[in-house]
Amino acid sequence: MSAFQQRVFSGVQPTGNLHLGNYLGAIQKFVDLQDNYDCMYCVVDMHAITVWQDPNELRDNIREVTAAFLAAGIDAKKHIVFNQSRVPQHAELAWVFNCVARMGWLNRMTQFKEKAGKDRENASVGLFAYPALMAADILVYRGTHVPVGDDQKQHLELARDIAQKFNNDFADSIAANGHADGFFPLPEPLITGPATRVMSLRDGSKKMSKSDASDLSRINLRDDAEQIAAKIRKARTDPEPLPSEAKGLEGRREADNLVGIYAALSGDSRDKVLSEFGGGQFSSFKQALADLCIEKLAPITSEMRRMQADTAYIDSVLEDGGVRARELAQGTMDQVKDIIGLLR
Structure with missing residues (x-):
């Protein structure tokens, strides 16, 4: 890991109705990590659309998550706060990773089985393949650390598997492009604090969720x-x-x-x-x-x-973060294309 600049990446889906579990399981930890790492905090709107979203609600929810980041104490000038869809390199690298990942790996993802339920045939391809996009989210910035809850550890393992397979598949080309220790880092989980998984106030066996009827x-x-x-x-x-x-x-x-x-x-x-x-x-x-x-x-x-009443301010934060994120992501994609043999 020493060959890579330490960088934290994490994101929150803008699916509305943020709750205490989101704050304690993610946002509070994001704030705490700012003092020790370069951080990138993303509103992962492309993940949200793996199931249908009302367009007007989605826009509001993207701004709500951004407001929560800032209100909790994330410094958007020192670190990078942005929404995922402003950076097309996420999707671009995700396609490369779709070609690196194996079907068997994705078939083992328990969250897809839980979210798709019994009607798996009717689930979107995006819902099935989104762990490859999650890997791209992290690795397009060559992220080294990811704060995750217990339910995301399997996806981070997949990101590590994809990074390792890419490094192995293109080892000679990677070395020829000046990377002796592999191109992608194997990102490490950061699981901290006494309540990484906050449960329902009505049923201690279920995770606190916005979709709970009560x-x-x-x-x-x-x-x-x-x-x-x-x-x-x-x-x-x-x-x-x-x-x-x-x-x-x-x-x-x-x-x-x-x-x-x-x-x-x-x-x-x-x-x-x-x-x-x-x-x-x-x-x-x-x-x-x-x-x-x-x-x-x-x-x-x-x-x-x-902040939510001042949409111009929220949008300016996201625009600035998107510009800074795209610059980093483009540097990665240029090198990925050179490594795998695509002309640019």
């Missing part, structure tokens, strides 16, 4: 203080008091989820949270969790609303 299952980033407090108060728990150490949460999914959310918002470990609240009733813990959620999210929600 709005009580999630805390939306647009919720006000009263809504946040009500949802946490109604969150499912069990009759036992909180344990005094993390081992006592085993088999208690809903309790573990709420403690994990508190830990992630406070920056403390689960054990530290339980040393403070262990032995007590859920009612007092829920009140403390609601207060903490409101304290952390209210300023972000307020700033998001302000």
Whole structure:
């Protein structure tokens, strides 16, 4: 990895209704990584259209995700914030990777099976092939690190497999073009913090999701203080008091989820949270969790609303990021074409 400049790449789909799981699982981590890496944070709108999107809603959702990035503290001047479709090299490299990846690799992707359900024959080709586009998202910038949740680790492994196969398939050409250690890095996952996977407030076995029929299952980033407090108060728990150490949460999914959310918002470990609240009733813990959620999210929600009202500003951030991203991506694609034998 030392041959490559360290660069973080990650993205969020603009599918609407951002929630606490998006914030803790992704956006908060993006903010934390800024001090130690060159970062590229992408609104992955081309991934969103693997299922049909209302065009007007899609435009609004792209701006909403951008506003969330900025409101949470991502510095768009020091780093690069952009929407994927502004950089056509993503799709260009994805086609190359479609020709490198094997059908068997994509057939093993569990997320496609989950999203397509029983009607796999009616799913879009894009939904099947999007892991190759995800690999291109990272590798068109020769990204070395990707903050991922547990559900994306398989796709990152595929990106590594594609990079390795490309490096092997074109080893002689890559060396002739001056890259002794391979052309693409094998990107590493960055899995940090106590709540990489935030679960539903109504069912601890399911991930918090915007598609859940019950709005009580999630805390939306647009919720006000009263809504946040009500949802946490109604969150499912069990009759036992909180344990005094993390081992006592085993088999208690809903309790573990709420403690994990508190830990992630406070920056403390689960054990530290339980040393403070262990032995007590859920009612007092829920009140403390609601207060903490409101304290952390209210300023972000307020700033998001302000920014979303100023679409010209949001669009200027995306335009600037797109220009800077295209410059990097074009440099990669020029070299890829030389390596694989395409004239340019």
